[in-house]
Amino acid sequence: MIAFAFLDWFWLVMFVLLMVGCGILFYRLGRKSEADFFLAGRGLPWWLPASSVYATHTATDTPMWVSGVIYKYGMAGLWYTFFAGWCAISAFVSTRIFRRSLAYTQAEWQTLRFGGMASHLLRGWTAGWQVFMNMFILGWVGIAMGKLCHYVFGWPEWLGLILFSAICAVYVLAAGYWGVVMADFQQGVIAFIAIAIVSVWGIMAAGGPATIIAKLKAMGQGWRLNPLAFTGLSGGNFPFLWFVTMMVIAVIGGFGMGTSIDWYTEAQRIQSARSVKDASYSIWWGTALVLLRNSIWAGAILGFFVLFPNLTEVSQYEFAWYRIGFENMPVGMLGFFFAAIVAIHISTISSHLNLGAVYMTRDLYHHYINPRADDRKLVTVGRVSTLILLIGSFVFGSIMENITEWLIFALWIMAAGVWLPNILQVVWWRFNGWGYLSAWIANLIFSWLVVWVLPAFGLMPSLQDYQQFWILMGLGALIYIPVTFLTKHENMDHLVKYYVMSRPIGWWKPVRREAERRGLI
Amino acid sequence: MAFFKTQWRPEEVDLWTKEDWLAIILSPLAYIALFIGLALSMLLIPVGFVLLGIGIVLTWLMFRIIGPKLTAVSAEYEKKQKEYLERLQRIVTWED
Numbered sequence: 216m217i218a219f220a221f222l223d224w225f226w227l228v229m230f231v232l233l234m235v236g237c238g239i240l241f242y243r244l245g246r247k248s249e250a251d252f253f254l255a256g257r258g259l260p261w262w263l264p265a266s267s268v269y270a271t272h273t274a275t276d277t278p279m280w281v282s283g284v285i286y287k288y289g290m291a292g293l294w295y296t297f298f299a300g301w302c303a304i305s306a307f308v309s310t311r312i313f314r315r316s317l318a319y320t321q322a323e324w325q326t327l328r329f330g331g332m333a334s335h336l337l338r339g340w341t342a343g344w345q346v347f348m349n350m351f352i353l354g355w356v357g358i359a360m361g362k363l364c365h366y367v368f369g370w371p372e373w374l375g376l377i378l379f380s381a382i383c384a385v386y387v388l389a390a391g392y393w394g395v396v397m398a399d400f401q402q403g404v405i406a407f408i409a410i411a412i413v414s415v416w417g418i419m420a421a422g423g424p425a426t427i428i429a430k431l432k433a434m435g436q437g438w439r440l441n442p443l444a445f446t447g448l449s450g451g452n453f454p455f456l457w458f459v460t461m462m463v464i465a466v467i468g469g470f471g472m473g474t475s476i477d478w479y480t481e482a483q484r485i486q487s488a489r490s491v492k493d494a495s496y497s498i499w500w501g502t503a504l505v506l507l508r509n510s511i512w513a514g515a516i517l518g519f520f521v522l523f524p525n526l527t528e529v530s531q532y533e534f535a536w537y538r539i540g541f542e543n544m545p546v547g548m549l550g551f552f553f554a555a556i557v558a559i560h561i562s563t564i565s566s567h568l569n570l571g572a573v574y575m576t577r578d579l580y581h582h583y584i585n586p587r588a589d590d591r592k593l594v595t596v597g598r599v600s601t602l603i604l605l606i607g608s609f610v611f612g613s614i615m616e617n618i619t620e621w622l623i624f625a626l627w628i629m630a631a632g633v634w635l636p637n638i639l640q641v642v643w644w645r646f647n648g649w650g651y652l653s654a655w656i657a658n659l660i661f662s663w664l665v666v667w668v669l670p671a672f673g674l675m676p677s678l679q680d681y682q683q684f685w686i687l688m689g690l691g692a693l694i695y696i697p698v699t700f701l702t703k704h705e706n707m708d709h710l711v712k713y714y715v716m717s718r719p720i721g722w723w724k725p726v727r728r729e730a731e732r733r734g735l736i
Numbered sequence: 737m738a739f740f741k742t743q744w745r746p747e748e749v750d751l752w753t754k755e756d757w758l759a760i761i762l763s764p765l766a767y768i769a770l771f772i773g774l775a776l777s778m779l780l781i782p783v784g785f786v787l788l789g790i791g792i793v794l795t796w797l798m799f800r801i802i803g804p805k806l807t808a809v810s811a812e813y814e815k816k817q818k819e820y821l822e823r824l825q826r827i828v829t830w831e832d
Binding site for chain 1: 750752756759760763764766767768770771772773774775776778779780781795802803806807809810813814816817820821823824827828829830
């Protein structure tokens with residue numbers, strides 16, 4: 216347990232008041248319309264959604280995860296965090312295309328891209344899946360805060376889970392996305408300063424850069440300084456082929472939409488930007504901050520390693536960065552450090568509360584239940600949805616220990632077999648809604664078989680995750696490519712409207728020709 | 737003639753051009769150089785500063801190339817945005 220002085224509590228209370236104050240300040244803006252409650256009126260300059268991208272993807276469990284991979288793999292562990300690099304290409308390709316569609320959500324975009332029954336099935340499925348995923352992420356991040364509060368204050372885990380998420384819900388309920396993005400800006404600044412200060416402090420506590428390097432070499436651990444310390448072509452725990460797979464997923468994934476789980480949060484930030492250019496800049500710079508934050512952490516974690524080189528349990532070394540802060544920061548700064556952790560925590564919570572609510576409100580309630588609802592009604596439904604997500608997250612958080620393995624699997628199946636279809640839906644005019652839907656269904660079946668069922672019965676070896684990725688991608692293609700060609704392409708009128716509005720990249724020649732013939736472009 | 741365009745006519749901005757592809761290539765390289773460069777610089781490793789410098793130059797160059805085009809794309813697109821928003825509303829209420 217950590218003892219807080221008066222100054223520590225002062226920092227913490229002031230910070231919480233500042234955040235809740237945001238909700239009150241932007242309450243009037245958030246209640247104006249559905250577009251204000253979920254997209255801040257589509258009028259933000261690029262640096263606001265950029266700070267929200269950064270703040271949202273800096274969660275309570277992020278330093279634990281980064282600590283874990285750097286402690287285990289050294290600098291090479293940084294590549295585990297490079298999956299965020301999908302925004303490198305996305306910022307100039309899928310971000311531009313998605314911003315031009317003006318869709319509130321990915322589910323809505325699918326009704327613009329695809330037509331007929333398949334598009335409505337997809338919209339319902341994507342919306343339902345996203346409500347579930349956001350509730351799960353809220354529970355996941357919430358229980359990480361519960362564990363941290365247990366470590367710092369000795370509180371029971373449920374208290375840390377509920378307390379800070381509930382405080383955050385005040386301004387999300389009041390001001391919607393306006394509250395989220397304005398608070399994210401402050402939280403992002405506070406978190407980045409704290410990360411930089413604590414990490415430099417950690418490096419100095421370990422004796423400084425030269426001492427860390429000398430000690431690593433003396434311990435025979437100099438390889439930890441090499442970001443390309445592979446364990447062979449395909450063997451060991453950091454093979455070259457894993458690195459190649461990661462690069463393909465991260466970099467080429469930027470041509471698609473939904474190739475990363477983070478796409479769905481970014482999609483909301485893209486649409487909240489005031490122009491196509493602002494959307495592109497926000498995604499690029501927000502992700503640059505995410506990557507640079509990981510780089511700053513890496514040096515500090517290596518400093519922690521030379522101080523505590525013999526930790527073998529993940530539960531011990533994943534707290535590395537938190538321990539650097541709590542064990543080295545002076546009295547009075549501890550409260551600032553904890554306030555930064557609260558900032559890290561609630562910026563993620565607020566984003567996912569509002570994001571889950573937009574799928575519930577726009578795609579499920581507005582589209583399927585009450586298409587005639589006015590803005591006032593929709594904002595009320597947005598608030599009720601936020602509350603449902605909050606309560607659901609408490610339930611998920613409290614049972615997370617038992618379901619984590621299953622849910623990590625759920626995340627994996629979302630990434631592997633539909634990775635290529637998520638790109639094809641953007642770049643290939645002939646890929647249709649039935650093809651995409653069949654890819655999802657095939658992926659659900661094949662991933663169970665390849666990851667769990669067949670290895671359990673000894674019918675195939677248990678493969679590394681990068682091998683599973685390629686196999687699932689290939690197996691899925693055996694289903695969705697024939698389905699695509701055996702069903703009709705989308706209605707040409709529908710495709711032309713989509714093309715004229717979005718101007719997608721890739722293989723769209725027949726649609727472009729038709730648009731030109733009609734004199735639309 | 738300049739290697740990349742800085743002035744765009746309305747009929748050109750919606751095409752995917754050399755400038756877009758340069759940004760697509762430079763962007764991941766800039767991320768990697770900044771990402772690894774800063775990590776190594778935190779421990780004052782000289783190659784880290786070199787990579788960081790390369791990353792900053794690549795970032796500057798990339799925005800120099802793609803910035804004018806994105807400005808032109810935005811200006812052209814926003815003339816039509818109102819009409820597209822109306823269509824979106826018709827879709828959500830089942831009128832389209």
